[in-house]
Amino acid sequence: MPGPGVAAYLILSVILFATGAFGVLIRRSPLIVLLALEIMLNAGNLALIAFARQTGTGTGQIFALTVMVVAAAEAVVGLGLIVAVSRRHVELDVDKLTTLRG
């Protein structure tokens, strides 16, 4: 089997996931948060496909495809929410959206 082993892919996947999670936690713009979320999902996809290739079965690929579909749907909903928020002339800052404070 040519190319690097599964460990390299997993290391990349962890780096991507950490980047995404870090982005979600520290960025304030909802657009960037959404973007970071997509990176996390794709980190997962990468790990799935790496394993699929290692075992030679298609299961992981199917999972990755499903995740992409869900990610697309999630992006639609998320962007829709952001548009709706900006239409109400609220500043686009996740720290300002604290109506649900207990």
Add this chain to the structure above:
Amino acid sequence: MIAAAWIALFAPAAAVVAIALGGTGITRSVAGFLAAGSALVSFVASVVVFAVLLGENPDERTHSSTLWTWLSAGDLKIGAEIQVDPLSVFMMLVVSGVGFLILAYAVGYMNGDAEERRYHAYKALFVFSMLLLVEAGNLVLLLAGWGMVGLSSYLLINFWHQRATAVAAGKKAFIMNAFGDATFVLAIFLLIQRTGSVEFDAVFRSDVVEHGSTASVLIALGLLGGAVAKSAQVPLHTWLPDAMEGPTPVSALIHAATMVTAGVYLIARTNVLFELAPDIQDLAGILGGVTILLAGLIALVQTDIKRVIAYSTMSQIGYMFVAVGLGAYGSGLFHLMTHAFFKALLFMAAGIVIHALSDEQDIRRMGGLGRAMPFTYRVFVVGALSLAAIPPFSGFFSKDSILGAAANAGTLGWILWTAGAIGAFLTALYTFRLLFIVFWGEMTPFAREHLHLKRFEGGLAMAWPVAILAVLSFFGGWLQVPWGWDLVNEWIDPVAQSAAEATGATLVFSVLASLALAVAGIWLAWRWYGRPSDVPERTRRRLPWAARTLERKFYFDEAYDLAFYEPASRKAIFLTQYVEQPLFLASLGELGSSVRAASRRLSSLQTGYVREYAFALAAGVAVLAIVFILVT
């Protein structure tokens, strides 16, 4: 013929439904006529049934008919079943006949009351319940009628629900009757356990219950408990006088003519079971004897016109209990019938007086009404003479039939005869005291001020049923004449064979003695109340304790208060104060406030920052991952 019996049963029920569904769509008088008309239909149907039975062989006069299986539990099947036999037809005629006259009277009496329709519906419901009671073909259906009679009497007693006393009286009647219902139910349970059936012929024919065994005693005792409560006998009698809070036709219908006699019917109906337990049957007679005396004595000092008649009802039902307790079923039922006539008559005449005096019931404010109300006075005299058992009025024949039978029934018979004879004296005394105070002498200022009369005194609508009852009170007793004929006994005998008959030399003695006592009672009433006299006042002053005991009705209410109400209410107050207040109410408040405080603290976790939620999630996943790694 059976169809006629079903019609008799369901006509009043149809009237109830019609009045209830009609609502304000029908006028008040239409509601009244519907109720009275349904009773008339029942009466006509009963007459048809009676005529058919009359044409049959005396031993083949029992018919029953089942519409459907009403209840079934395992092997036990209870049908919606009626039984027509001489006893039930006798009761049907009394209930629907007298019931019709009273319902017709009520149309006039209640005219103008705010909730007249409801009243007529209740009355028709009562007639239906009573007919169900007497026509039922098994004990459970009888019990259903029994309970519905209690319900409709409750509804009618507190018909004027804006009066606190009426509501209290209704509750009292209901609770006391419920006590009797409970013992009745227990008796039925025991019967089902022993015989596996509730059908009359199966229960009465079965030899599973031995003569004199504990089971037979318990069954008879349970039935007697029901009968005593429903018929207002000592010691469950205190509800009846209070029940006079209801409208007067109610008093006439329920508390004189029909409902209170249901106990007598029950004992006559289940006479086989009572004969299996002779001690309990004796007890029924003894309770009757005690009631005759107690009620007669209390009636001497009552000042409410309806209460005097109510106590006299209790006392007269005491006679019927004596009769059925001694096994003289025919005599007891005969007195039941004549009593229904003359007692309904007395109540309805009293109702006319009460109406004419703007709802005043205190006899001390009446007087001299005889001249102002000649018709009412005359019918009242007929009722009073009949009640006092003066020949040839109906009460004479029926009461002396009972006393004559008692005189032929051994030692206990003679004891009860003595009670009955003293009762005859008391009856004459209190009845004529009432008559003289209300109708004789000078009119009181109150009466002069408030008396207002229509044509025919209470109005024709109220006058004609009273007139018919007066005629019946006069002639009703001639069904059974000593040394003449014995129609009632012969009619009842196939169902309830009389063990004691009024015959022989003892009857002569009995008739003469009781007649002498009754005349003495009337004479004494005349001496004390028929003309200005200070004897009652002086007696009261000389024997203050006796007067007080009678006015307090032998302290029965006080005793029940002390024995049941006081402990219960004290216990409840104690529990409220020392258990409910500190333990439950206080702890509930504490619980609520502490939950609120805890949730206020918890809610501060919810900051509203999406970032923090995400971090919590990520941290949680990280912790889980570390745990997994460490564990595996």
